[in-house]
Amino acid sequence: xxxxxxxxxxxxxxxxxxxxxxxxxxxxxxxxxxxxxxxxxxxxxxxxxxxxxxxxxxxxxxxxxxxxxxxxxxxxxxxxxxxxxxxxxxxxxxxxxxxxxxxxxxxxxxxxxxxxxxxxxxxxxxxxxxxxxxxxxxxxxxxxxxxxxxxxxxxxxxxxxxxxxxxxxxxxxxxxxxxxxxxxxxxxxxxxxxxxxxxxxxxxxxxxxxxxxxxxxxxxxxxxxxxxxxxxxxxxxxxxxxxxxxxxxxxxxxxxxxxxxxxxxxxxxxxxxxxxxxxxxxxxxxxxxxxxxxxxxxxxxxxxxxxxxxxxxxxxxxxxxxxxxxxxxxxxxxxxxxxxxxxxxxxxxxxxxxxxxxxxxxxxxxxxxxxxxxxxxxxxxxxxxxxxxxxxxxxxxxxxxxxxxxxxxxxxxxxxxxxxxxxxxxxxxxxxxxxxxxxxxxxxxxxxxxxxxxxxxxxxxxxxxxxxxxxxxxxxxxxxxxxxxxxxxxxxxxxxxxxxxxxxxxxxxxxxxxxxxxxxxxxxxxxxxxxxxxxxxxxxxxxxxxxxxxxxxxxxxxxxxxxxxxxxxxxxxxxxxxxxxxxxxxxxxxxxxxxxxxxxxxxxxxxxxxxxxxxxxxxxxxxxxxxxxxxxxxxxxxxxxxxxxxx
Numbered sequence: 001x002x003x004x005x006x007x008x009x010x011x012x013x014x015x016x017x018x019x020x021x022x023x024x025x026x027x028x029x030x031x032x033x034x035x036x037x038x039x040x041x042x043x044x045x046x047x048x049x050x051x052x053x054x055x056x057x058x059x060x061x062x063x064x065x066x067x068x069x070x071x072x073x074x075x076x077x078x079x080x081x082x083x084x085x086x087x088x089x090x091x092x093x094x095x096x097x098x099x100x101x102x103x104x105x106x107x108x109x110x111x112x113x114x115x116x117x118x119x120x121x122x123x124x125x126x127x128x129x130x131x132x133x134x135x136x137x138x139x140x141x142x143x144x145x146x147x148x149x150x151x152x153x154x155x156x157x158x159x160x161x162x163x164x165x166x167x168x169x170x171x172x173x174x175x176x177x178x179x180x181x182x183x184x185x186x187x188x189x190x191x192x193x194x195x196x197x198x199x200x201x202x203x204x205x206x207x208x209x210x211x212x213x214x215x216x217x218x219x220x221x222x223x224x225x226x227x228x229x230x231x232x233x234x235x236x237x238x239x240x241x242x243x244x245x246x247x248x249x250x251x252x253x254x255x256x257x258x259x260x261x262x263x264x265x266x267x268x269x270x271x272x273x274x275x276x277x278x279x280x281x282x283x284x285x286x287x288x289x290x291x292x293x294x295x296x297x298x299x300x301x302x303x304x305x306x307x308x309x310x311x312x313x314x315x316x317x318x319x320x321x322x323x324x325x326x327x328x329x330x331x332x333x334x335x336x337x338x339x340x341x342x343x344x345x346x347x348x349x350x351x352x353x354x355x356x357x358x359x360x361x362x363x364x365x366x367x368x369x370x371x372x373x374x375x376x377x378x379x380x381x382x383x384x385x386x387x388x389x390x391x392x393x394x395x396x397x398x399x400x401x402x403x404x405x406x407x408x409x410x411x412x413x414x415x416x417x418x419x420x421x422x423x424x425x426x427x428x429x430x431x432x433x434x435x436x437x438x439x440x441x442x443x444x445x446x447x448x449x450x451x452x453x454x455x456x457x458x459x460x461x462x463x464x465x466x467x468x469x470x471x472x473x474x475x476x477x478x479x480x481x482x483x484x485x486x487x488x489x490x491x492x493x494x495x496x497x498x499x500x501x502x503x504x505x506x507x508x509x510x511x512x513x514x515x516x517x518x519x520x521x522x523x524x525x526x527x528x529x530x531x532x533x534x535x536x537x538x539x540x541x542x543x544x545x546x547x548x549x550x551x552x553x554x555x556x557x558x559x560x561x562x563x564x565x566x567x568x569x570x571x572x573x574x575x576x577x578x579x580x581x582x583x584x585x586x587x588x589x590x591x592x593x594x595x596x597x598x599x600x601x602x603x604x605x606x607x608x609x610x611x612x613x614x615x616x617x618x619x620x621x622x623x624x625x626x627x628x629x630x631x632x633x634x635x636x637x638x639x640x641x642x643x644x645x646x647x
Contacts (some may be wrong), residue, residue: 030125031125033125034126034127034129035130036130036131037129037130037131040129040132040140041140043118043122044144047115047122047143048147048218048327050110050115050118052101052108052154053327054327054495054496054577055335055494055495057084057085057335058084058099058107060577061083062578062579062580063084063575063576064087066592066593067361067363067579067592067593067595068360068361068363068364068574068575068579068580069359069361070088070359070361070469070616071085071356071359072359072467072468073468084107086098089617089619090620090621090625093629094629094630094631094632094643094647095631095632096631097630097631100631101154101155102155102159102631103634112151112155115147116148116152117168120148120165122140123141123148126140135204139205139206142198142202142205143219145198146199146219146224148165149228149231152164152165153192153234156185156231156234158627160239160246160249160644161182161183161185161188162182162188163180164183164187164191179639179641180638181252181640182251182641184256184258185235185257186235186259189231189232189234192231193228193231193232196225196231199224200221200224203221206221207220208222216319217325217327220284220325221280222280222281222284222286222324222325223324225273225277226277226280226324228277229503229506230498230506232269232270232273233270233274233506233509234585235266235269236266236270236510237585238586238587239587239626240258241259241263242261242262242263243258243259243587244260245626247260249642249644249645250642252642268514271510271514274507275507278504278507278525281324281503285321286322287321288314288528288529288532289313289320289321289322290532291306291307291309291313300443300444302444304405304406307423307533308437309427309479311423311424311427311428311533312427312428312474312478313478314499314501315475315476315496316478316479316491317493318492318493319494322500323494323496323498324497324498324500325498326493326495326496332476332493332494332495333490335358336476336478336481336490337490338473339358339472339473341430341436341452342458343448343449343457343458345485346485348485357466357467357468359469360428360472360473361471361597361598361616362598362599362600363592364570364574364575365417365429366417367570367571368421368422368429368571368574369421369422369535369571370420370421371420371422372544372547372548373422373548374549375567376417378549378550378554379548379549379550380548380550387415387416387417388415388417388611389416390414390608391414391415391419392411393408393409393419393433394411395419395420404419406447407434408433409434412433414433415611418432418433422533422534423534424533424572424574427475428473428574428575429471429473429475430450430473432450432451432453432610433449433451434449435448435449436448436474437479438479438482439480439481439482440483452470452471452472452600452610453604453605453606453610454604454610458472459602460602460603466602467599469598469599469600469616470599470600470601470610471600473575476575478493495576499573501529501573502573504528504529505565505569507525508522508523508525508526508568509565509569511525512561513558516558517556517557517558518557518558518561523542526564526568527539527541529572530568542555542556566582566586569582584626587626589626590621593621593625594619596616597617598615599613599614600613624645624646625646627645628644
């Protein structure tokens with residue numbers, strides 16, 4: 001579909017207006033765009049091209065704007081010019097906002113109101129097109145309706161109350177007609193649910209994509225239902241459900257744009273929509289990804305590596321069964337190079353094309369559970385107070401078994417923090433002494449490991465290309481990548497927008513919110529995710545907390561289970577951009593984002609010095625930062641718009 005972008009982009013940009021949604025006045029051009037099936041399909045492709053590239057840290061700023069990832073900043077040209085990194089540093093402003101998806105610019109490639117305008121043009125003009133069969137016409141219409149809902153949803157996550165762009169304003173409309181206003185969250189949600197229900201009830205969308213090489217990324221019924229569920233979850237969450245912090249957010253008539261009274265029924269709507277979305281996904285073959293052990297790999301694999309690859313490839317294996325939606329044209333090569341550490345001299349061949357390092361923070365590294373499946377500050381058997389102490393491997397248990405054999409190099413000094421952690425820690429995070437399995441591994445018993453200390457292969461060697469925290473985003477690097485002095489092979493993949501595990505965990509969350517106390521129904525779907533992750537022997541989260549936690553009753557209470565679900569989402573969906581949005585919708589961003597960004601002392605080459613915890617950056621995230629500012633120019637241009645509180 002990418003081959004059509006240039007043609008239709010010219011059509012769109014040649015007709016831009018100052019207002020949000022004025023129809024282009026070049027009617028002849030629009031007529032030509034719909035005079036054949038081929039040209040109409042070109043316009044359909046244009047409607048898709050506004051989807052922000054989820055592997056691009058600029059367009060999908062949630063990858064970088066929170067507390068999961070940090071970049072080094074010695075080289076201002078490469079680092080500080082990242083607008084999403086400026087968001088992470090608290091540099092947002094209302095004069096000329098960063099990542100301005102309202103108007104386009106400052107890192108945002110488009111105004112999403114332009115996207116909505118083009119979607120409306122498509123819907124208004126796809127009536128009778130020569131060569132276009134009726135069933136295909138109806139399918140295309142419903143695809144664009146879902147895209148229209150998605151663009152509204154993206155804007156609502158950012159700005160809260162937004163204008164509803166149901167139809168384009170006619171050419172020649174008065175200024176009063178073109179000066180749109182922001183609608184309440186409840187009205188926006190009702191509108192999005194309405195158009196998504198129209199699509200769902202029409203049943204014109206396919207359940208799955210059959211033509212992988214041409215249509216992958218196109219809208220399906222599971223995508224439509226999943227998007228509806230995500231809209232309703234956002235509406236039910238604390239940020240928009242009884243949030244008195246936004247009491248000042250009113251329209252020009254004094255109407256509240258965000259509900260000031262908590263409505264538990266919103267969680268019921270979200271729960272029901274999630275059930276339907278999961279049912280649709282299952283019906284069409286979606287399931288949690290399990291690595292196929294029959295695939296031949298040089299050096300072989302075992303149970304531990306199979307679990308690791310199941311967790312890693314759930315992200316990096318293109319369009320696997322777990323991925324409900326990923327947009328096909330995305331390219332993850334750059335992101336993977338920023339995540340990839342060196343561990344041999346051969347790896348220098350990869351790094352001439354990039355000047356960044358996508359480094360997980362100590363903040364998020366500590367989120368992962370112990371090997372017993374409970375938080376590190378709750379585990380009865382885990383030495384939380386001394387977690388930064390240095391320890392030498394191998395470590396043997398009472399059965400004289402080396403738990404870390406395939407995770408950490410033997411005879412290596414590393415931090416206790418890196419030991420006895422859950423499989424998702426070892427599959428997601430690269431660290432000093434940690435092993436990194438890939439197709440470069442020639443023998444399962446000799447997996448390469450990282451040395452992230454200053455001057456070492458994976459450590460700081462100069463002014464560029466090093467991890468500022470001492471950690472690496474292993475989860476985002478495809479295990480089939482091969483790097484050599486003769487050349488590098490980077491296996492690209494389409495970055496997931498919606499995964500089945502995301503829906504499972506939201507469903508557990510919604511179920512928990514609609515019950516007086518958690519029960520087997522609440523546990524079922526979080527248990528599916530945890531079981532795939534190698535936790536809870538026997539598949540019993542209650543037993544895990546009873547055996548290993550200092551708070552054994554935690555999963556038995558509504559508040560305790562809520563905290564467990566929150567942490568489970570931050571672990572399972574780590575480094576995928578969900579943590580940023582989740583912490584905001586839970587109204588926990590001020591708690592997490594105001595902690596100092598931390599990592600190891602990567603400027604030291606000795607063991608004791610390296611494992612000193614460093615405060616890298618102090619940020620100030622305030623209540624106003626929960627919603628994006630609208631630019632001052634836009635407010636002056638349209639007096640019906642009101643600014644978000646604090647800006």
